[in-house]
Amino acid sequence: MAKSRSKKIRESARGEACTMRIQGCMPDRETVVLAHLNGAGMGLKSLDIHGAYLCLNCHDIYDGRKPTPEGINISEEMFFAVVETQKIMHEKGLIK
Numbered sequence: 001m002a003k004s005r006s007k008k009i010r011e012s013a014r015g016e017a018c019t020m021r022i023q024g025c026m027p028d029r030e031t032v033v034l035a036h037l038n039g040a041g042m043g044l045k046s047l048d049i050h051g052a053y054l055c056l057n058c059h060d061i062y063d064g065r066k067p068t069p070e071g072i073n074i075s076e077e078m079f080f081a082v083v084e085t086q087k088i089m090h091e092k093g094l095i096k
Helices: 007-011 056-062 074-091
Strands: 033-036 051-054
Touching: 007 033, 033 056, 051 056, 051 074, 056 074
Parallel strands: none
Antiparallel strands: 033 051
């Protein structure tokens, strides 16, 4: 079982494609990072297994630094991105 904080999991985003892919998604993989689910509490991050591989644009939209495109439910999009990311992490042997 993966630890709640794992450098390997955070670094696993390097070179991956964005799993959110909403309007403005950046096709290059250079800006992709592990973005944590919001809502863990003031100044706290969710567990690393509750993150998604997001490009700079999608991460900015999810964190509210950019407006959410009309018709997009950003919480739902993040949920699907986390599930897809967990599948990739499982395939890489990072989580069981």
